[in-house]
Amino acid sequence: MTAMKAERLREFSSAASAADSVAHDIAAALEAGLRERDVAVFAASGGSTPRPVYQALSGIDLDWARIHVVLADERWVDPGEAGSNETFIRETLLHDRAASARLTGLKSAHDGPQAGADAINARLSALPRPFDAVVLGMGDDGHSLSWFPHAQGLDQALNAKGPLACAITAHASAVTGVHTQRMTLTRAALNGVRRADLLTSGASKRAALEAALAHGPVADMPVRALLQDQHLPLTISWWP
Numbered sequence: 001m002t003a004m005k006a007e008r009l010r011e012f013s014s015a016a017s018a019a020d021s022v023a024h025d026i027a028a029a030l031e032a033g034l035r036e037r038d039v040a041v042f043a044a045s046g047g048s049t050p051r052p053v054y055q056a057l058s059g060i061d062l063d064w065a066r067i068h069v070v071l072a073d074e075r076w077v078d079p080g081e082a083g084s085n086e087t088f089i090r091e092t093l094l095h096d097r098a099a100s101a102r103l104t105g106l107k108s109a110h111d112g113p114q115a116g117a118d119a120i121n122a123r124l125s126a127l128p129r130p131f132d133a134v135v136l137g138m139g140d141d142g143h144s145l146s147w148f149p150h151a152q153g154l155d156q157a158l159n160a161k162g163p164l165a166c167a168i169t170a171h172a173s174a175v176t177g178v179h180t181q182r183m184t185l186t187r188a189a190l191n192g193v194r195r196a197d198l199l200t201s202g203a204s205k206r207a208a209l210e211a212a213l214a215h216g217p218v219a220d221m222p223v224r225a226l227l228q229d230q231h232l233p234l235t236i237s238w239w240p
């Protein structure tokens, strides 16, 4: 991993050690937010990789009733339906000590994410900013959040000066499955975030990370927008 700045990559020997370390770092960021404001805000991605981190975080003693959890992205399905990130976050994070945290979802009753974008942005505008911590994942295709390669809406998603969330229509792939219609936080939602963790694990994610760090168009691997962002306090973690 020659191209990687060593200070930004943390390699762990196991999911358990990564989860413990990253969860405590996120908790520290949320505590700092609680000290400075009445509330703290944590943006959480779906995917299997963050699961052990959320499990560890849910066991940490924080004033969770003052913590808002917001989804980083959502498939256009209602809570309880297959593929719902909201349901995933409720099951993996919002239990144990974290049961009293408040959750802001990214799904509205509208027919599609384009129609729902204004309502979702109104919802997000009510949250304190900047956010205190964000957990990001990455797919083998180089997407992060719902910033999918060459997706409709990608330009808006990468805009640091526009709305906080936008609709995405992804090209169908093995990674998207049937869920090509999405709502995602944009780069603007990450402005000023105290801490950002990109979580990766396994050989294929390692290869994708290497590819993303190599020179190439952001639209081919939108995670590059995060990796190249000089204003984002991004820490990358990897474990086997």
Ligand SMILES: O=C(O)[C@H](O)[C@@H](O)[C@H](O)[C@H](O)COP(=O)(O)O
Pocket: 045, 046, 047, 048, 049, 050, 073, 074, 075, 085, 137, 138, 139, 140, 144, 145, 146, 175, 176
């Ligand atoms: O909304 C989705 O389609 C997923 O949540 C997706 O964005 C996921 O975060 C990455 O594909 C990494 O997933 P894994 O961590 O399971 O590899």
